[in-house]
Amino acid sequence: MSIEIPWVEKYRPQSFENIVSQNIAINSLKEFIKNPNMPHMIFTGPAGTGKTSTALIIVKNFLKEEELRTNLLEVNASDTVRIDFVRNVLKNFVNQSLIKNGRLKFIILDEADNIPGQVQQALRRIIEKASINIKFILLCNYINRIIDPIISRCAVFRFVNLPKEKIVERLKFITENEKLQIPKDKSEEFYELLFFISGGDLRKAINTLQMAVALELLNNLDLSEILKISGFMDKRTLDELIVALKSKDFKKSIEIIDSIETFDSRNFIRQIVDALSHVNIKPKKVPALRSFIADIDYRISQGANENIQVSALLAEIIEKIEG
Ligand SMILES: Nc1ncnc2c1ncn2[C@@H]1O[C@H](COP(=O)(O)OP(=O)(O)O)[C@@H](O)[C@H]1O
Numbered sequence: 551m552s553i554e555i556p557w558v559e560k561y562r563p564q565s566f567e568n569i570v571s572q573n574i575a576i577n578s579l580k581e582f583i584k585n586p587n588m589p590h591m592i593f594t595g596p597a598g599t600g601k602t603s604t605a606l607i608i609v610k611n612f613l614k615e616e617e618l619r620t621n622l623l624e625v626n627a628s629d630t631v632r633i634d635f636v637r638n639v640l641k642n643f644v645n646q647s648l649i650k651n652g653r654l655k656f657i658i659l660d661e662a663d664n665i666p667g668q669v670q671q672a673l674r675r676i677i678e679k680a681s682i683n684i685k686f687i688l689l690c691n692y693i694n695r696i697i698d699p700i701i702s703r704c705a706v707f708r709f710v711n712l713p714k715e716k717i718v719e720r721l722k723f724i725t726e727n728e729k730l731q732i733p734k735d736k737s738e739e740f741y742e743l744l745f746f747i748s749g750g751d752l753r754k755a756i757n758t759l760q761m762a763v764a765l766e767l768l769n770n771l772d773l774s775e776i777l778k779i780s781g782f783m784d785k786r787t788l789d790e791l792i793v794a795l796k797s798k799d800f801k802k803s804i805e806i807i808d809s810i811e812t813f814d815s816r817n818f819i820r821q822i823v824d825a826l827s828h829v830n831i832k833p834k835k836v837p838a839l840r841s842f843i844a845d846i847d848y849r850i851s852q853g854a855n856e857n858i859q860v861s862a863l864l865a866e867i868i869e870k871i872e873g
């Protein structure tokens with residue numbers, strides 16, 4: 551297989567018209583950027599919903615191709631959050647702008663919500679002092695992790711998860727364009743699966759499709775393998791686990807979990823929540839179980855021991871599930 555550019559780049563939308571499902575944000579953005587004195591911007595929302603693509607479209611709306619090198623600074627905050635980086639690189643970039651008159655300069659700060667509070671304070675001062683031709687575009691998943699003094703200097707645009715139809719539509723478009731052969735009888739199931747794996751993140755959906763192609767899983771459409779490489783249980787393992795849970799066999803459930811090579815606890819939770827909607831649980835017990843699962847998911851996200859959390863989850867399900 552030849553080395554290809556990642557499809558997420560190849561199929562990155564190049565104009566506002568190609569950004570799907572973000573009508574509220576895009577419509578107001580189109581108006582917003584008519585004013586060259588526009589304030590800075592924050593794009594907030596889940597991964598793979600078009601924030602970076604939209605930021606690049608805006609920048610290209612103002613800058614010529616040859617200006618991108620000098621007038622655009624794109625930094626991912628998660629690998630460069632050190633305070634001296636913010637000070638030096640940003641300050642240099644911001645100051646150079648005084649020389650070149652007229653043209654706008656853009657700073658795209660990806661994963662801005664990963665910048666520690668103290669560094670955000672430094673950033674805030676840089677934003678305050680920046681001249682009018684400098685525009686910051688901050689990208690983040692959680693706006694509540696951005697300090698208020700920054701938020702109040704920016705216009706906030708919210709990006710939402712893409713619905714299933716839109717994700718499937720885009721995947722079908724890529725499938726056609728890449729001339730992929732997908733067995734007809736299984737194709738709907740295949741797209742359903744990619745959507746499930748993506749959790750509404752179009753980047754993940756496209757990457758999974760490309761990975762399935764690279765690993766030659768499309769020919770006889772090995773859905774189990776696609777689930778496994780994406781860090782989910784295949785259907786057989788999931789069915790076995792449900793049987794073990796229903797027969798209240800804690801030891802067996804743990805064994806099944808331990809046998810999974812690509813175990814990913816948060817994917818596991820998504821999958822089990824999905825599966826639980828098809829098993830018998832007394833309606834009165836459902837809210838407590840849901841709330842328990844949400845707590846486990848949160849604790850894992852905060853770095854709690856995964857083994858302990860997952861076994862607590864299994865124990866709780868066994869407690870609540872009907873045979
Ligand atoms: N709203 C959207 N419309 C069209 N394509 C999208 C959209 N959101 C994501 N994509 C696709 O997913 C990839 C990643 O999008 P990106 O803009 O980097 O998302 P984000 O920055 O929100 O994580 C893009 O290359 C594009 O192919």
Ligand SMILES: [Mg+2]
Nearest residue numbers: 601602660689
């Ligand atoms: Mg992005």
